[in-house]
Amino acid sequence: MRKNKTSNKKKVVVIFFLCAGLLLVLAGRLVYLMVFRSDYYSEKADDLHERERDIKAARGKILDANGTVLAANKTVCTISVIHSQVKEPEKVIAMLVKELGITEEAARKRVEKRSSIERVKTNVEKDVGDRIRAYGFAGVKVDEDFKRYYPYDELASKVLGFTGGDNQGIIGLEVKYDEILQGINGKILTTTDARGIELSEIGESRVEPIAGYNLQISLDMNIQEYCQQAALKVMEEKQADSVSVLLMNPQNGEIYACVNVPEFNLNEPFTLNTDVDTSGMTDEEVQDLRNRMWRNACINDTYEPGSTFKIITMSAGLEEGVVTPQDTFSCPGYKIVEDRRIHCHKRAGHGAETFVQGAQNSCNPVFIEVGLRLGVDNYYKYFEQFGLLTKTGIDLPGEAATIMHKKENIGQVELATISFGQSFQITPIQLATTVSSLINGGTRVTPHFGVQVMDDDGNLVKTLKYDTKKNIISEETSETVRTILETVVSEGSGKNAYIEGYTIGGKTATSQTLPRSANKYISSFLGFTPAENPTVLGLLVINNPQGVYYGGTIAAPVMKDIFENVLPYLGIEKAEVPDAEPSEEAQNS
Template identity: 75%
Template sequence: MKKNKTFHKKKIVVVFVCCVTVMAGLIGRLVWLMGFRSDYYYEKAEDLHERERDIKAARGEIIDASGKVLASNKTVCTISVIHSQVKNPEKVIAVLTEELGMDEEDVRTRVEKVSSIERIKTNVEKEVGDRIRKYQLDGVKVDEDYKRYYPYGSLASKVIGFTGGDNQGIVGLEVKYDSYLEGTPGKILTMTDARGVELDEEGEERVDPVPGYNLMISLDSNIQMYAQQAALKVMEEKQADRVSILLMNPQNGEIYAMVNVPEFDLNDPFTLNEEIDTSGMSEKEKQDLLNQMWRNPCLNDTYEPGSTFKIITMSAGLEEKVVSLDDQFYCPGYRVVEDRRIHCSNRRGHGAEDFLKGAENSCNPVFIDVGLRLGVDNFYKYFQQFGLMSLTGIDLPGEAGTIMHQKKNMGQVELATVSFGQSFQITPIQLATTVSSLINGGKRVTPHLARAIQSSDGDYIKELEYETKDEIVSEETSETVRYILEHVVSEGSGKNAYIEGYTIGGKTATSQTLPRSANRYISSFLGFAPAENPQILGLCIIHDPQGVYYGGTIAAPVIRDIFENVLPYLDIPKTGKVQDKDGSAENT
C-alpha cells in the first residue's frame, strides 16, 4: 500500500512538472509573440484585410521648341471586379460585355475567377467608365487613370514614339526618356472584413501618384509639319517607296525636324499604315510589319550616300593638302583603276577642269583621283577623325553604325568607289552630323532632340548637355569646303536649291541600291544656309523614285522649298546676294 501511494505521488509530480513546463512554454511563446513580434503579426493582419489598387501617374508631357504639347495625357478608366462582393454576377457580366464591347465568355471567366481583385479592362474611355459607374454594380470598381494622347496624330511619329498599355515607353523619345516621363504610381488602400467585403469608404486610404517630368525638345512642330507635307508631296509625285527629311542646327546639333514618310498614327500605333492583307499571316509576321513601320530610317537604317559623301572626301583631301582649288584634272567620262573602268555620271566626260569645277560638276574621276592621292591609310585616318566609325550618340534608340570595308580588304578599286560614296553604307544622321562638323569650323557636335527636363509646375530640373569635339578639321579647310559647296549651288549641279537673297551651300547625290541590275535609285540632296555661317542643315532622301531620279532634279527643290519657308521663320536674314541669269553670283 505504501509503495502504491509513493508510486502515484511520483506520477502526479511528473504530470505536474510537465504541465508547468508546457504552461511556461506557452506563456513564454505568448510573451514573445505579443511583446517582440507584435508589429510583424499586426502587418500580416493588415495585409490580410487590406486590398490595394494602383493609380497610374500622369506621364510627363513632351513639349516642342514653340511650346506646343506633342505628347499629353487623357483621363481613362480601369474596370475591375472583386469576386467576394459581386451579388448579381449575371447582371455584371451582361453590363460589362455590352459597355466594354468584349466577348461574353472572356468577361464571364474574369468575373467568376476567385481572386481578391480581377482587372477586366484598362484604358477605357471616361464616358464609358462613367456609364458603368451609374449602374452601381456591387463588386465592380471604376478607377480613373491616364492614357497617353498625341494631339498631332502622326506628326513626328517615329521620333516621339508611343507607350504601351502600362504607360511605359516603347519606341522613340518615349522610351529613351522613360525614367523622367513615367512618374510614380499612386495606390488606393481599402480594408475588408473576414469575408473579404470592403468596409465603408471612411476606411479607405489614398496615396496620390506623382506626375512625371516634362521633356522639352528642339523639334519644332511648325517646321516638322511643313517638312512632312513636302515629303508626302514628293513621295506621291515620284511614286517613291519612302522619303526622309532631316533638318538640324549644324552649330550645336539640335534637330528641328526629322521626317520619315509614311508615318503612322501615334494614337493607334498597332494598326499598319498601309493596306496589307494580314489574314493569312502568323503573329510573328504581323509583328515584323509593325516593327518595320515603327523604324526610324534616319538612324535605324543605312544606305549608300552617293555623291553627298564627296564632301567628306573633299574635306580630307584639303586637310591633308593633297588637293587645292586650282589643281587641274581631266575627265574623259571614266577612270581606270587597276582592271576596272569606273564611269562618271557624265559618260561623255567633263574634259579639263580644276578641282572647284570638278566639285560643281560632281565629277567622279576627280574625286577618285583625290581618294587615290589620300591612300587607304589616310582615308581611314580621316574616317576615324571625322567620327564616321563611331555612333553619333543621338538621343534616340537603335542607332545603326557605319558599314565599311575592313582596312586590310580595301584595295585601290574599293578606295576609288568609296571616294565618291559607293560600296559602303552610313545612316542619314551620321552623314548630316559629319558634314555639320566640316562646315561649322571643325567642331563635331552630338545630334539631339532633348533640351531640358522640367517639372509639371514649370521648374527646370535639368538642362541637358551633349559632348562636342574640336578640331575635326581646321577653320581654313572648313571655310574652303563652304566656299566650294556654295559654288555647287550657285553654279553647279545643285542650282535647283538656289534661293534669291540667301547663300546656299549643298551637294546632290544619286546612288543605286543593290543589286545594281534592279535599276532602283536613291536620290538625295544635302544643303545648308547661310553658306558663310550655317545655321540650318537639311538632308532629303527619296527612295526609289519613278521617272526622273537625279538628286539635283527632284531632291534639291524639296530642300529649297523648305528653306524658303524655314529661313524667315528662324529669323535668318537675307545676305544681299542675287544670282545672274548665267548662274554666277555677285554682291549687290
C-alpha cells in the same frame, strides 16, 4: 520497493525539465515572433485585410520648341470587379457586355473569378466609365486613369513614339525619356473583413500619384509639318517607297524636323499604314510589318550615301594637304584603278577641271584621285577623327552603326569607291551630323531632340547637355569646304537648290541600291545656309523614285522649297546679293 520510488522520482525530474525546456523554447519563439518579426506579421495581417488599387500617374507632356503639346494625356477609366462584393452577378454581367462591348463569356469569367479584385478592362472612355458608375452595382469599381494622347496623329510619329497599356514608352522619345516622363503611381487602400468585404465605416485611404516631368524638345511642329507635306508630295509624285527629311542646327546639333514618310497614326499605333491584306498572315508576320512601320529610317537604317559623301573626302583631302582648290585634274569619263574601270556619271568625261570644278560637276574620277592620294591609312584616320566609326549618340533608341570595311580589307578599288560614297553604308543622321561638324568650324556635335525638363508649372528642372568634340578639322579647312560647296549650288550640279538672296552650300547624290541588277536608286540632297556661318542644315533622301532619279533634278528642288518656307520662319532673312547665274553643268551625280 525503494528502487521503484527512486526510479519514479528520476522520471518525474526528467519530464519536468523536458517540459520546462519546451516551455522555454516556446517562450523564446514567442518573443522572437512578437519582437523581432513583428513588422513582418503586421504586414501579413494588413495584407489579409487591405485591398490595394493603383492610381496611374499622369505622364509628363512632350512639348515642341514653342511649347506646343505634341504628347498629352486624356482621362480614361479602369473597370474592375470584386467577386465577394457582387450581389447581382447576372445584372453586372449584362451591364459589362452592354457598356464594354465584351462577350458574355469574358464578362462572366471576370465576375465569377474568386479573387480579391479582377480587372475587366482598361483605357475605357470616361463617358462609358461614368455610365457604369451610375448603375451603382455593388462590387463594380470604376477608377479614373490616364491614356497617352497625340493631338496631331501622324506628326513626327517615328520620333515621338508611343506608350503601351501600362503607360510605359515603347519606341521613340517616349521610351528614351521614360524615366523622366513616367511619374510615380498612387494607390487606393480599402480595409476588408475576413470574408473580403470592404468595411464601409472605415472607408478608403489614398496615396496620391506624382505626375511625370514635361520634356521640351527642339523639334518645331510647324517646320515638321511643312517638311512632312513636302516629303509626302515628292513621294506621291515620284511613286517612291519612302522619303526622309532631316533639318538641324549644325552649330549645336538641335533637330528642327525629322520626317520619315509614310508615317503612322500615334493614336492607333498597331494599325498598319498600308493597304496590305493581313488575313492570311501569321501573328509574327503582322508584327514584322508593324516593326518596319515603326522604324525611323533617319536613325535605324543605313544606306549608300553616294556623292553627298564627297564632302567627307573633300574635307580629309584639304585637311591633309593632298589637294588644293586650284589643283587641276583630267576626266576622260572614267578612272582605271588596278584592273577596274570606274566610270564618272558623265561617260563622255568632264575634260580638264580644277578641284572646285570637280566638286561642282560631282566628278567621280576627281574624288577617286583625292582618295588615292590620301591612302588607306590616312583615309581611315579621318574616318575615325570625324566620328564616322562610332554612333552619333542621338537621344533616340536603336541607332544603327556605320557599315564599313575593316581597314585591312580596304584595297585600292575599295578606297576608290569609298571616296565617292559607295561600297559602305551609314545612317542619314550620321551623314548630317558629320557634315555639320565639318562646316561649323570643326566641332563634332551630338544630334538631339531633348532640350530641357520642366514641371507642370513650367519651372525648369534640368537643362539637358550633350557631348562635343572640338578640332576634328581646322577652321581654315572648314571655311574652304563651305566656300566650295556654296559654288556647287550657285554654279554647279546643285543649282536647283539655289535661292536668290541666300548663300546656300550643298551637294547632290544619286546612289544605286543593292543588288545593282535591281536598278533601284536613292536620290538625295544635303544643303546648308547661310554658307558663311550655317545655322540650318537639311538632308533629303528619296528611296526608289520612279522615272527620273537624279538627286540634282528631283531632290534639290524639294530642299529649295523647304528652305524658302522655313528660313524666313526661323528669322533668316534674304541678303542683298548680286544675281547669280548657275551653270548648265549636268545634274547627274
